[in-house]
Amino acid sequence: MSELSNELFKTFNQVIHRYRHYYGMQFSTDHRSVSQIRILKQLNSENGQIQRVLAERLDIRPSSLSECLHKLAAKHYIERQSDDHDRRITHVFITATGRTILTEALDGHDEFTETLFGSLTHQEQQALNELLNKLETTLSDTQNFDFMSEFNKRRSQTKL
Numbered sequence: 509m510s511e512l513s514n515e516l517f518k519t520f521n522q523v524i525h526r527y528r529h530y531y532g533m534q535f536s537t538d539h540r541s542v543s544q545i546r547i548l549k550q551l552n553s554e555n556g557q558i559q560r561v562l563a564e565r566l567d568i569r570p571s572s573l574s575e576c577l578h579k580l581a582a583k584h585y586i587e588r589q590s591d592d593h594d595r596r597i598t599h600v601f602i603t604a605t606g607r608t609i610l611t612e613a614l615d616g617h618d619e620f621t622e623t624l625f626g627s628l629t630h631q632e633q634q635a636l637n638e639l640l641n642k643l644e645t646t647l648s649d650t651q652n653f654d655f656m657s658e659f660n661k662r663r664s665q666t667k668l
Contacts, residue, residue, distance in 0.1 A: 527624070531620060540613070541576070543566075543568065543572070543576050544576050544580055544585075545610065545613045546566055547562070547566065547573070547576055547577070547580065547600075548580070548585060548586070548606050548607075548609065548610040548613075549614075550562060550565060550566055551586065551600060551601065551602035551606070552602050552606075552610055555601050555602055556601050557599065557600055558591075558598065558599060558600075559574070559577070559588075559599075559600060562600060577600060580606070583605075583609075584603055584605050584606075585602065585603060585605055585606035585609055586601060586602055586603060586606055587600075587601045587603055588600055588601075
C-alpha cells in the first residue's frame, strides 16, 4: 500500500503544481493575481468591509492584504475610504471597473474548469469530487487526525 500511496501523492502533487501554474497564468497576463481576484470576489459579496475583517475572512496577512489593495486601488478596481466615526478604520469598496474585471475572471475560471475536467465523464467527475471531499475531510478533521502523531507512529513501526 505504501508504494501506491507514494505514487498517488506524487501524481496529486503534479496535478496541484500544474493547476497553480496554468490557473495563475490566466491572471498574470493582465497583471492580476489569484489573491486580487479573491479580494474582489469577497468585496463583491460584501462591499465596504473593514481591512482587518477582510484579511481575517480571506486568511491573508494584513501586510499582504495591504500590498494587494494598493495594487487594486492603482488599477481603480477598489476604493478605500476612512470610517466616518473613526479615521483609523478603513473600508474597502469594489468599483464598477473592479466588478467588470471580476466578471471576466469568473468567466475565465468557468472556461478553465470546463477544460480541466472536460476529459472526465460526468460519473468520473462525481467520483473524483467524492474522493477529494473525503481527503479534505481527513485533513480538516484535526481532532481525529493528528498528522505528526500518525507520521511518527508509522515511522517508528518501519525503523530497522
